[in-house]
Amino acid sequence: MSKSNNVYKDAYNRCLRLLDETRSLPSEPELGALLGVSRTTVRSILARMEETGLIAWNKRAKTVLRDPHPDDFFPEEETDTLAEIIERSFMRRLLAGGAEAGMQINELELAREIGVGTTSVREFLIRFSRFGLIEKRRNSHWVLKGFTRAFALELTEIREMFELRSAAAFAALPQDSPVWTDLDRLEDEHRQLVRDIATRFNEFSELDERFHRLIHRASHNRFIVDFYDVIAMIFHYHYQWNKAQERERNEVAVGEHLAYIEALKSRDLGKVDAACRKHLKSARQTLLTSIPENRQPSRA
Amino acid sequence: MSKSNNVYKDAYNRCLRLLDETRSLPSEPELGALLGVSRTTVRSILARMEETGLIAWNKRAKTVLRDPHPDDFFPEEETDTLAEIIERSFMRRLLAGGAEAGMQINELELAREIGVGTTSVREFLIRFSRFGLIEKRRNSHWVLKGFTRAFALELTEIREMFELRSAAAFAALPQDSPVWTDLDRLEDEHRQLVRDIATRFNEFSELDERFHRLIHRASHNRFIVDFYDVIAMIFHYHYQWNKAQERERNEVAVGEHLAYIEALKSRDLGKVDAACRKHLKSARQTLLTSIPENRQPSRA
DNA sequence: TTAATGTCTTTTATCGTGAAAAAACATTTT
DNA sequence: AAAATGTTTTTTCACGATAAAAGACATTAA
Numbered sequence: 001m002s003k004s005n006n007v008y009k010d011a012y013n014r015c016l017r018l019l020d021e022t023r024s025l026p027s028e029p030e031l032g033a034l035l036g037v038s039r040t041t042v043r044s045i046l047a048r049m050e051e052t053g054l055i056a057w058n059k060r061a062k063t064v065l066r067d068p069h070p071d072d073f074f075p076e077e078e079t080d081t082l083a084e085i086i087e088r089s090f091m092r093r094l095l096a097g098g099a100e101a102g103m104q105i106n107e108l109e110l111a112r113e114i115g116v117g118t119t120s121v122r123e124f125l126i127r128f129s130r131f132g133l134i135e136k137r138r139n140s141h142w143v144l145k146g147f148t149r150a151f152a153l154e155l156t157e158i159r160e161m162f163e164l165r166s167a168a169a170f171a172a173l174p175q176d177s178p179v180w181t182d183l184d185r186l187e188d189e190h191r192q193l194v195r196d197i198a199t200r201f202n203e204f205s206e207l208d209e210r211f212h213r214l215i216h217r218a219s220h221n222r223f224i225v226d227f228y229d230v231i232a233m234i235f236h237y238h239y240q241w242n243k244a245q246e247r248e249r250n251e252v253a254v255g256e257h258l259a260y261i262e263a264l265k266s267r268d269l270g271k272v273d274a275a276c277r278k279h280l281k282s283a284r285q286t287l288l289t290s291i292p293e294n295r296q297p298s299r300a
Numbered sequence: 301m302s303k304s305n306n307v308y309k310d311a312y313n314r315c316l317r318l319l320d321e322t323r324s325l326p327s328e329p330e331l332g333a334l335l336g337v338s339r340t341t342v343r344s345i346l347a348r349m350e351e352t353g354l355i356a357w358n359k360r361a362k363t364v365l366r367d368p369h370p371d372d373f374f375p376e377e378e379t380d381t382l383a384e385i386i387e388r389s390f391m392r393r394l395l396a397g398g399a400e401a402g403m404q405i406n407e408l409e410l411a412r413e414i415g416v417g418t419t420s421v422r423e424f425l426i427r428f429s430r431f432g433l434i435e436k437r438r439n440s441h442w443v444l445k446g447f448t449r450a451f452a453l454e455l456t457e458i459r460e461m462f463e464l465r466s467a468a469a470f471a472a473l474p475q476d477s478p479v480w481t482d483l484d485r486l487e488d489e490h491r492q493l494v495r496d497i498a499t500r501f502n503e504f505s506e507l508d509e510r511f512h513r514l515i516h517r518a519s520h521n522r523f524i525v526d527f528y529d530v531i532a533m534i535f536h537y538h539y540q541w542n543k544a545q546e547r548e549r550n551e552v553a554v555g556e557h558l559a560y561i562e563a564l565k566s567r568d569l570g571k572v573d574a575a576c577r578k579h580l581k582s583a584r585q586t587l588l589t590s591i592p593e594n595r596q597p598s599r600a
Numbered sequence: 601t602t603a604a605t606g607t608c609t610t611t612t613a614t615c616g617t618g619a620a621a622a623a624a625c626a627t628t629t630t
Numbered sequence: 631a632a633a634a635t636g637t638t639t640t641t642t643c644a645c646g647a648t649a650a651a652a653g654a655c656a657t658t659a660a
Contacts, residue, residue, distance in 0.1 A: 002614050003650045008437060027604060036438075043606090058660080059605065082614075109639055117615045118642080119419055126426050132522045138336075139307055139621065139642070145522075154521045161461055219456045219640040222432045223446075276317075281308075303620045303643050327634060338622040343636090357636065359629080382644075408611055417645045418612085439612070439651060 010079035011035045014156065016068040019054065025062040082116060087126045091237050093252045094133075101146025103135060111124040131230050151293050152234075156284040159231055160277075162224045163215065163297045167260075167276045170218035179218060180265075186211050187261050190254055197251050205239045211257055217263075234287075241272045242290040251287055256282060310379035311335045312345045316368040325362040335528050341357055346532065382416060386424045389414045391537050395435075396446065401446025405434060431530050438534075449591050456584040460577075463515065464522045465558075467576045471567045472520035479518060480565075487561050490554055497551050502552040505539045511557055534587075542590040548585055556582060 014035055018025070024151055025031060025046075032042045052072060055064055090110065093099060105113040111121040127133060127141055132141050132151065145151065175177055193200055209232050216228050239246075256279040265277035314335055326416070329358055332342045350357040352372060355364055392397060392409070411421040425442055427432060432451065434442050445451065450481075461509060473479055489507055510534050516528050539546075556579040563575035 002616095002648050003612085004614085005650060007651065015623060029604075039605090040651055040653080044651090105640075117613095119616095119644095120597045120645085123426055123613095126423060131429050132526065132527075141622090141641080151522075155522060157521055158523045161465070165461070196410060221457055222451075223454060223527075226430075226432065230523075302618055305620060307621065321640050339635090340621055340623080348645075404613090406611075419614095419644060419646095422612085423643095441611080441652090 004078075004082065006079050007037060008041050008044050009038045009074040011041055012048065013079060015045050015072050016072055017056075019064050019068050023064055023065070025061065027056065038110060069187070071118040082120050083124055083127075085129070086110075086114055086116060086121060090124070090128070094144070094175055095237060095241055099144060099146070101144060101148060103144045103146075105144055107142070129218065131233055146289065149288065152284075152287050152291055155230065155234060156280070156287065158227060160280050160284075162219070162227055163212070163280060164276055166216045166224060166271060168269055169220070169270050170215050171264050171269060171272045172237035173218060179214065182214055183261060183264065186214065187258070190258055190261070194251075194258070197247070197254065201247040201250045204254060205235065207236070208253065208257075238287060238290060244290075252282065253279070253286075304378075304382065306379050306381060307337060308341050308344050311337045311341055311373040311513070312348065315345050315349070316354075316372055319364050319368050323364055325355065325364070327360065347431055369462075375491065382420050382482050383427075386410075386416060386421060387416055387428070390424070390428070394444070397538060399444060399446070400446060403442060403444045403446075405442035405585060406446055407442070413581070431533055433547060447591065448589065452587050452591055455534060456528065456580070457585065460580050460584075462519070462527055463512070463580060464573060464576055466516045466519040466524060466568055467564065470515050471564050471569060471572045473518060477512065481562060482514055482541055490558055490561070494551075494554055494558070495546070497554065501547040501550045504554060505535065507574050508535070508553065508557075538587060538590060544590075546550065552582065553579070553586075 015025075015031070018034070026034070026040050028042050028046070030043075032039050035042065035045075042088070046055070046057050046062065052293060053065055054072065055062050062081070070198065104126070105125070107118050107121050107125065111118045125134065125136075128222050129136065129142075133145055133147060135145055170179065185205070192213075193203060193207060213225075213228055216225050256270045256275070260272075260275040260279050263271040266272075308426050310457050315325075315331070324332070327542040328339050328346075331345075332339050335342065335345075345353070346357050347361065353365060354365070354368060354372065356363050392513065402419045405425070407418050407421050411418045414421070422431065425434065425436075429436065429442075432454070433445055433447060435445055436442050440480070482558050490511075493503060493507060513525075513528055519525065554572070556575070560572075563571040566572075
C-alpha cells in the first residue's frame with residue numbers, strides 16, 4: 001500500500017458531478033485542465049465510467065449514458081490526501097486537551113497511531129513547524145510549544161502589522177484594478193449573509209478567509225501573503241472547536257467587514273486604518289477568550 | 301549506507317580539542333552535555349579514543365595519554381549534516397547562473413546529482429520553501445521563483461517592519477535587563493573590529509547576524525525571531541558570492557551599527573528609529589546592487 | 601497540420617527496513 | 631542515595647523499492 005489513489009478518486013467524484021450538466025464530455029486534455037489532474041488520471045476516470053456504464057467511450061466520443069447514482073461516488077474519506085489525514089489527527093490530539101506545552105512529540109508513535117509511514121509524519125511536522133507551534137530538537141524529538149495565550153498574541157501582532165499595511169496598499173490601488181470588482185462581489189456576499197445570518201452564520205468563516213486573503217494580496221509581498229496560511233490554519237480549527245456565541249460573533253464580524261469594505265472603497269487612509277484596527281481588535285479578542293489559560297508561563 | 305555517523309565524527313573532533321586543555325575527561329553525562337550529544341555517542345567517542353591511544357579509559361578514569369595529532373581528526377567534510385550538504389549543492393546551482401525564474405526543480409535529479417536519497421531532498425525542499433524562493437505544485441514538481449529584485453524588495457520590506465518594531469521594543473527594555481550587557485559586549489566587538497578592519501573585515505557577517513538577532517529577540521515574537529532565519533540565509537550566501545567592495549561595505553556597516561547601538565543606549569525612540577532606518581536602507585541597497593536584473597518581469 | 605488519442609517513461613508519494621543516535625532501564629561505584 | 635557506568639530498547643534519519651500520477655513521445659483522426 002505504497003500510495004493511495006485519492007487524486008483519482010477525488011477527481012472521479014468531481015467528474016461525476018460534471019455528468020449532470022452535459023450530454024457528452026470534452027477532450028481528455030480539457031477534462032484534465034478542468035479537474036486539475038493529468039491525462040493519465042483522466043483516462044483512468046473515463047475507463048471506470050465506461051466500465052460502470054456511465055458513459056460510452058470511443059476515442060473522442062464520450063457520451064453520457066445515465067445520471068450518476070449516489071453509490072457511483074467514492075466515499076468522501078477516501079478522497080483525502082495523507083497530509084490532510086495526518087493534520088486532522090494531529091490537531092485533534094493537540095486540541096483534545098492533555099497537550100501541555102513542553103510535551104514531546106514522537107514521530108513513530110504518531111505514525112503508528114494514525115496508521116501511516118514515518119516519512120509522511122516527518123514531512124508533515126516539517127511543514128507544520130512554520131506555524132510556530134512545534135519546534136525540532138536536532139537529532140531528537142519535536143517539542144510542542146502549545147496553543148497558548150502567548151502564541152495567540154504573537155500571531156495577532158504580526159497579523160495586525162501585515163493587514164494594516166495591506167489594507168493601506170489596497171486603498172491606494174488604481175480605480176481600474178480588478179480588485180475593486182472582487183471587493184464588490186465580496187460585499188454582495190456579505191450583504192446576503194447578513195440577511196440570512198440566522199441560518200447561514202456558519203458560512204462566515206469561509207467568507208472571512210477569502211476577504212482577508214484578497215486584502216493581503218494587495219501587499220504584493222509573498223511573506224505577507226504566505227503568513228495568512230498561519231492565520232487561516234489557526235482560525236480554521238478555532239472555528240471548529242469554539243462554538244460559543246458563534247452566531248453573535250459572526251454577525252458582529254460581518255458588520256465590521258462591511259464597515260471595513262466601505263472604508264476601503266472611500267480610499268481614505270484614515271478611515272481604512274480605523275476600520276481595520278477595529279475589526280482586528282475584535283478578532284483578536286475572540287481568539288483570546290477561546291484559549292483557556294490554565295498554566296502559568298514558566299519564565300518570569 | 302543508511303545513515304552517516306556525522307554526529308559522532310563532529311563530536312569526536314570537538315572532543316579532541318578538549319583534550320588539549322585537561323589531563324582527564326569528565327563523566328559521560330557531563331561530556332554529553334558539553335558536546336550536545338547523547339551518552340551513546342559519548343561512549344563511542346571514548347571507545348575510539350582509547351583504541352587510538354589518546355586516553356586510558358577504565359570506568360570513571362579517563363586519563364589523557366597524548367596530545368591529539370592532526371590526523372586523529374576526521375576530515376571536515378565528513379562532519380556535515382546531510383541537510384547542510386544538500387543546501388550547499390542546491391544554493392550553488394541556484395547562484396551559479398542558469399537558474400531562471402519559473403524553472404522546475406526535479407527531486408529525483410537533484411538527489412542523483414548530489415548522491416543522496418530522494419527523501420532527504422524532499423525534506424530539504426519542504427524546509428527550504430519557507431524562504432519564499434521555491435513553490436510546490438501539488439503532486440508535481442517544485443517551481444523556482446528566482447532570486448530576483450522583487451524577492452529582495454519583499455524580504456527587506458518585512459525585515460524593516462520587524463526590525464523597527466524590535467528596536468523600539470529593545471530601547472524600552474528596563475535598565476536591568478541582561479540585554480544591555482549583551483549589547484555592551486557586542487559594542488566592544490564592533491570597536492575592536494573597526495580597529496583592525498583592514499584585515500578582519502570578513503568577520504563582519506558573523507557579528508552582523510549576532511547583533512541583529514539580539515535586537516529581534518527583544519520583540520518576544522517567535523514569528524519575528526524566526527523570520528531572521530530567512531534574512532540570515534540570504535545574507536549568508538550573499539556575502540559568500542558578492543565580494544565587490546567587501547571591505548568598504550563592511551566598514552560602513554560597522555559604523556552604522558555603532559551609531560545604532562548608541563541610539564539604543566540613549567533609549568530615545570526617535571534616534572533609534574532614525575539609526576535603524578539608516579542602516580537598513582544601506583543594507584537593502586547592498587543587497588539590491590548585487591542582484592543582476594537581467595530579466596524583465598513577466599507580468600505587467 | 602493541428603489537436604486529439606494511444607503508448608511509454610519519468611517523477612512523485614509513501615512504505616518498510618536498517619544503521620546511527622537517543623533514551624530508558626539496570627547495575628555498580630562513591 | 632546520588633551519580634556514575636553498563637546494557638537494552640526506542641526513535642530518528644536516510645535509503646531503496648513500488649504504485650500512483652504526471653509528463654513525454656508516437657500515432658491517428660479531423
